[in-house]
Amino acid sequence: MTRSGGGVQVELGIDGFDFRERRTFDAVVAEMGTAPVTELYDELVAASTNHGAVDLAALLAGRPQDVVRNEAGSFRLYRVGDAVSSRNVHAAILDAARLCRAV
Ligand SMILES: Cc1cc2nc3c(=O)[nH]c(=O)nc-3n(C[C@H](O)[C@H](O)[C@H](O)COP(=O)(O)OP(=O)(O)OC[C@H]3O[C@@H](n4cnc5c(N)ncnc54)[C@H](O)[C@@H]3O)c2cc1C
Structure with missing residues (x-):
């Protein structure tokens, strides 16, 4: 995540998939995932x-x-x-x- 111009540039992705996308937003709200205790x-x-x-x-x-x-x-x-x-x-x-x- 980097600040650029008036926004925030983030790289989006999905665990386990190759999908990656860079996009710029005004603001980012993150909810942290959890990993099971195995x-x-x-x-x-x-x-x-x-x-x-x-x-x-x-x-x-x-x-x-x-x-x-x-x-x-x-x-x-x-x-x-x-x-x-x-x-x-x-x-x-x-x-x-x-x-x-x-x-
Ligand atoms: C802060 C918080 C609030 C939540 N509020 C809600 C809610 O309002 N409604 C809702 O439906 N769900 C809620 N949840 C989720 C819910 O608590 C869990 O999804 C649920 O308890 C899962 O049940 P479980 O039996 O799989 O695991 P747990 O309830 O975690 O039971 C696992 C048990 O195994 C024991 N254990 C672990 N390792 C070992 C070991 N090596 N040897 C012996 N014992 C061990 C642990 O001490 C624990 O007692 C909340 C969770 C949190 C953290």
Whole structure:
């Protein structure tokens, strides 16, 4: 971000995409994004039976999850709520309810 003339020149972009665009505005208001805290998930994923994977078709159909990617694993692991991305209480409960209602 640089000041130029009477405005502010910024480079716009989207994480994960090559899109970049330089534009000049009168003013810029920034809302900082957040990154999920994934350390616990990352530590556990190798020891899980499903390596953290979710069968989305089963999830949407309300069927139990049965993905096995690691026979030596000793538990199933799912990432829900803010561990996926910063959202709200409703999203966290819905993520967990979708998985647990079929258990
Ligand atoms: C200031 C603020 C205000 C908010 N206001 C609202 C609101 O008004 N309405 C709304 O819907 N949402 C609101 N949110 C968002 C909401 O709080 C979260 O989206 C929601 O709490 C996510 O739930 P969660 O269970 O995924 O994570 P969390 O509620 O963060 O629960 C994760 C838990 O895991 C624990 N934990 C982390 N690491 C470990 C570890 N290694 N071992 C053991 N335990 C661990 C943490 O201590 C925590 O208790 C707000 C968030 C903030 C920060």
